[in-house]
Every structure is written in C-alpha cells, then in structure tokens.
Amino acid sequence: MITTPLTPDLVRGIAELEPTPRGLAPHRLPEWVRRQFPDPQLLGVEAQPSGVRVAFTTTATHVELVSQSSRVVYRGTDRPRGRVDVVVDGALYARDELTGGDSVEVDLQTGATEAHAGPPHVTTVTDLAPGAKTVELWLPHNETLALVELRTDAPVEPALADRPLWVHHGSSISHGSNALAPTEIWPVVAAQAGGVELRNLGLGGSAMVDPFLARVIRDAPADVISVKLGINVVNFDAMRMRAFVPAVHGFLDTIRDGHPDTPLLLISPIFAGIHENTPGPGALDPATFGSEQVQFIATGTPGDVAQGRLTLEVIRDALRAVAAQRVDDPNLSFLDGLELYGEADALALPLPDALHPDSEAHRLIGQRFAAHAFGVGGPLTTEIGIAGRRIRGE
Missing domain, CATH: 3.40.50.1110 (SGNH hydrolase)
Incomplete structure (x- = not known):
C-alpha cells in the first residue's frame, strides 16, 4: 500500500490543515479568525468539516482513510454518528459510518460533562473499478475529524478543480x-x-x-x-x-x-x-x-x-x-x-x-x-x- 501525504491540494473546502498530535485537523476558518475570536462554540463548528472532501484521481482499486473523530453526545439522547461518503466519478459509491473516536458526554439537565477516549477509524473502500477515476471522500459534517493517513494500492494525484x-x-x-x-x-x-x-x-x-x-x-x-x-x-x-x-x-x-x-x-x-x-x-x-x-x-x-x-x-x-x-x-x-x-x-x-x-x-x-x-x-x-x-x- 502507498501512503500519500494529505496536503491542502488533496483536501477541498478548507482554509487550512493544522498539524496536531492526532493528525491533520481541517479548518474551515483561517487561523487569524480562530485567534481573534476563540469562542468555543465557533471553534467547535468550524472544525467540523462540512463540505470538506479528500479528492484525488487514481487507478487504485483499494483505498483507506484513517481518521480520529471527536464529538459531543447528550446523555439519554441517541444522535446518529458521522459518515464518510465515498463518491466515484460523481456517483455515491459507499457510505461509511464512523466508529470509535473521542467524545464528550453532556448531561442536559445538570450541564455536567464526561470525556471518553476512543480509537481511530479506518474508512476502507474496496473493489473499485480498474482504470483512472476521480475519488472523493466527503468528511462528516457533524463530527470534528483529524486526518491521520491516506493509503491506496496505486498512486494518487489531486483531482482537477475545473468547476466554478x-x-x-x-x-x-x-x-x-x-x-x-x-x-x-x-x-x-x-x-x-x-x-x-x-x-x-x-x-x-x-x-x-x-x-x-x-x-x-x-x-x-x-x-x-x-x-x-x-x-x-x-x-x-x-x-x-x-x-x-x-x-x-x-x-x-x-x-x-x-x-x-x-x-x-x-x-x-x-x-x-x-x-x-x-x-x-x-x-x-x-x-x-x-x-x-x-x-x-x-x-x-x-x-x-x-x-x-x-x-x-x-x-x-x-x-x-x-x-x-x-x-x-x-x-x-x-x-x-x-x-x-x-x-x-x-x-x-x-x-x-x-x-x-x-x-x-x-x-x-x-x-x-x-x-x-x-x-x-x-x-x-x-x-x-x-x-x-x-x-x-x-
């Protein structure tokens, strides 16, 4: 398997990627905003990669994206986990529900919080058709995510940005x-x-x-x-x-x-x-x-x-x-x-x-x-x- 560095030309819809001990954190707002107005609510939502995707062209038939998620959960309320949507040549190919990751549990009645740690998640895409194709891994809109590693069985190149x-x-x-x-x-x-x-x-x-x-x-x-x-x-x-x-x-x-x-x-x-x-x-x-x-x-x-x-x-x-x-x-x-x-x-x-x-x-x-x-x-x-x-x- 080939490991490809996750660089800004592969990750669309962001202001920047921040290196962290857990991986590369996609940010939708630039660092100067986060420094000027470090409001916890704003920082929480801008770090959720809504509309963000890892986009590349490849002949690979097997793709793996390793990520570390973080989310807020509310005690007594079941909220759906985030998904990674795999789009190949413009069509939805697979949908992967996140597992593991870290969470902060909030008691809505008392305001008490409790932190829980969890393992990374691997989104695995198999049996892709041979030949050149454009693959987009749309990241969850409702959980914070750090990108750890992109692995494929053939080289990748950034997808062409040719639309308005x-x-x-x-x-x-x-x-x-x-x-x-x-x-x-x-x-x-x-x-x-x-x-x-x-x-x-x-x-x-x-x-x-x-x-x-x-x-x-x-x-x-x-x-x-x-x-x-x-x-x-x-x-x-x-x-x-x-x-x-x-x-x-x-x-x-x-x-x-x-x-x-x-x-x-x-x-x-x-x-x-x-x-x-x-x-x-x-x-x-x-x-x-x-x-x-x-x-x-x-x-x-x-x-x-x-x-x-x-x-x-x-x-x-x-x-x-x-x-x-x-x-x-x-x-x-x-x-x-x-x-x-x-x-x-x-x-x-x-x-x-x-x-x-x-x-x-x-x-x-x-x-x-x-x-x-x-x-x-x-x-x-x-x-x-x-x-x-x-x-x-x-």
Missing part, C-alpha cells in the same frame, strides 16, 4: 444539521446539481453577521457567492433592527471590497414556526430531555417587535429591503427563504427538532436552490455578469 467555485455562508441548516450524511446536506445537494465546486462556510449557531466572516469571504477565491442570514440572530436574540440592518450592509460592503462584480445572492431564512412571529432567544425544551427527539422552543413574547426585536418575518422583510436599497449593485440578488422551504413544506416534511430539516427536506432545499441559483439565467450562473439582478419571492 461557489462560496456559501449560513447557519446550522447550511452546516447540515439533522442531515444524515455529508452529501445529503443541502449545499452539497445544490452544488452537485448545479455543477459547481463548494466551499461551505455554514457554521452552526454562528451566522451572526460577524465582520470577520465577511473578511474571510472577501479574501476567498470565488466565482459565485451566497449568504444566508437571519435565524441565528433571532434565536440568540443577538441584535435589534437598528443594529441588524447596518450590519448586513457592512457585511455585503466588505465582501464587495474583494469581489466587486461577483454574482452574490442574499438569502433570508427558511420557515421555522417557533420563530416566525416570536423573538428569541431560542432554547432546548426541558420537557423533551431524555426523549428520542429533543426540541427547540422560542422564549420571547409573540409579536413583541415594537422595540426592534427580530423575528423571522421581520428579518425577511429587512433583508428584502437591504437588497432593494443596493441599487448600485447589479450583481446582487435576493432570494426569499420561504421559496426553499415554506409553511406548506413544514406540514409535509416537519422539522424534527422544530428548527433543523431532516435529510429529505435538505434534499428538497438543495434541489430548489440549484434550480433557482444555477439554472438557466439563475443569479449564480457565471454567464450572467452584470445583467443578472433578481429579487425573488415578492
């Missing part, structure tokens, strides 16, 4: 929460349907209109960009209207400093009944602790928006107005999140925890997004240039 690069930023829904596997999260579904290369900056609980995130997008290579904002600001009760609207303008201004003409799509939140007309903060419902499905609730007062408090309904109107006010930016478009998942969809495909879609709803959202954004004449088709201003959902 789409940089997307959003919340836990963009991160992939409640999807079962890494290629089932909606940005991956959309990227595969749209024929684009994804860099996913969906960060669970951390789509907070942070200036450093705008700088990351500003400095990142990108052919097309989308930004989905709102739900985290509501469920953290992080801003009032007076702060939110200028923050969004500033966020877009910073992106435009590095990408003045790049197609840019601003997206409002999908439907979530608990926050449609009720401000945050959101919280876990204690009545569901220990059940098969913990649920979220909104703890604000319904309709309490007179002092500038934010709900999803208010956020959607505000983001639509922001897009409309930026008449000097012909490459900026707006998409109402209700077009991706609305109230009728919530009846047909309910949010299991009242906040995050399951794999089937992720697939629906990804397909709808791809049709809108990457379809003929869509706002993120690279052929549009300066002619493509669109505001949808009116």
Whole structure:
C-alpha cells in the first residue's frame, strides 16, 4: 500500500490543515479568525468539516482513510454518528459510518460533562473499478475529524478543480444539521446539481453577521457567492433592527471590497414556526430531555417587535429591503427563504427538532436552490455578469 501525504491540494473546502498530535485537523476558518475570536462554540463548528472532501484521481482499486473523530453526545439522547461518503466519478459509491473516536458526554439537565477516549477509524473502500477515476471522500459534517493517513494500492494525484467555485455562508441548516450524511446536506445537494465546486462556510449557531466572516469571504477565491442570514440572530436574540440592518450592509460592503462584480445572492431564512412571529432567544425544551427527539422552543413574547426585536418575518422583510436599497449593485440578488422551504413544506416534511430539516427536506432545499441559483439565467450562473439582478419571492 502507498501512503500519500494529505496536503491542502488533496483536501477541498478548507482554509487550512493544522498539524496536531492526532493528525491533520481541517479548518474551515483561517487561523487569524480562530485567534481573534476563540469562542468555543465557533471553534467547535468550524472544525467540523462540512463540505470538506479528500479528492484525488487514481487507478487504485483499494483505498483507506484513517481518521480520529471527536464529538459531543447528550446523555439519554441517541444522535446518529458521522459518515464518510465515498463518491466515484460523481456517483455515491459507499457510505461509511464512523466508529470509535473521542467524545464528550453532556448531561442536559445538570450541564455536567464526561470525556471518553476512543480509537481511530479506518474508512476502507474496496473493489473499485480498474482504470483512472476521480475519488472523493466527503468528511462528516457533524463530527470534528483529524486526518491521520491516506493509503491506496496505486498512486494518487489531486483531482482537477475545473468547476466554478461557489462560496456559501449560513447557519446550522447550511452546516447540515439533522442531515444524515455529508452529501445529503443541502449545499452539497445544490452544488452537485448545479455543477459547481463548494466551499461551505455554514457554521452552526454562528451566522451572526460577524465582520470577520465577511473578511474571510472577501479574501476567498470565488466565482459565485451566497449568504444566508437571519435565524441565528433571532434565536440568540443577538441584535435589534437598528443594529441588524447596518450590519448586513457592512457585511455585503466588505465582501464587495474583494469581489466587486461577483454574482452574490442574499438569502433570508427558511420557515421555522417557533420563530416566525416570536423573538428569541431560542432554547432546548426541558420537557423533551431524555426523549428520542429533543426540541427547540422560542422564549420571547409573540409579536413583541415594537422595540426592534427580530423575528423571522421581520428579518425577511429587512433583508428584502437591504437588497432593494443596493441599487448600485447589479450583481446582487435576493432570494426569499420561504421559496426553499415554506409553511406548506413544514406540514409535509416537519422539522424534527422544530428548527433543523431532516435529510429529505435538505434534499428538497438543495434541489430548489440549484434550480433557482444555477439554472438557466439563475443569479449564480457565471454567464450572467452584470445583467443578472433578481429579487425573488415578492
């Protein structure tokens, strides 16, 4: 077997690889962000390799990826393990559920934590067809992972990056929460349907209109960009209207400093009944602790928006107005999140925890997004240039 060093040209969708005693840790945010704002929640989610894949061409028929995972588990609640999805020449070939790894067990009622150590995991891919092929090992979106070793029975070369690069930023829904596997999260579904290369900056609980995130997008290579904002600001009760609207303008201004003409799509939140007309903060419902499905609730007062408090309904109107006010930016478009998942969809495909879609709803959202954004004449088709201003959902 040949051992190939895991270098950044083999690992797509990252800012950098950090050498650690346990292996190479993929980071979706650069070191300067992690140093400037070492928030434990942010550090935890950016280290989960959502949208990250090891991609190479090879004639190998046998591939092994050794990894060391780390995850948070909640006592009394069964959460699915992360998966590694093996995609060969664009088609799903195998799905490997992680075993072992380290974990931190949290008691939701007391807040007590207990650490457990576990062994590395080996993803083994066998019986690949002979001849040249492109292999992508999509890493789990819901567990932190260190890459230990890549072993094959033939040499590998970095896969050719020949598709338009789409940089997307959003919340836990963009991160992939409640999807079962890494290629089932909606940005991956959309990227595969749209024929684009994804860099996913969906960060669970951390789509907070942070200036450093705008700088990351500003400095990142990108052919097309989308930004989905709102739900985290509501469920953290992080801003009032007076702060939110200028923050969004500033966020877009910073992106435009590095990408003045790049197609840019601003997206409002999908439907979530608990926050449609009720401000945050959101919280876990204690009545569901220990059940098969913990649920979220909104703890604000319904309709309490007179002092500038934010709900999803208010956020959607505000983001639509922001897009409309930026008449000097012909490459900026707006998409109402209700077009991706609305109230009728919530009846047909309910949010299991009242906040995050399951794999089937992720697939629906990804397909709808791809049709809108990457379809003929869509706002993120690279052929549009300066002619493509669109505001949808009116």
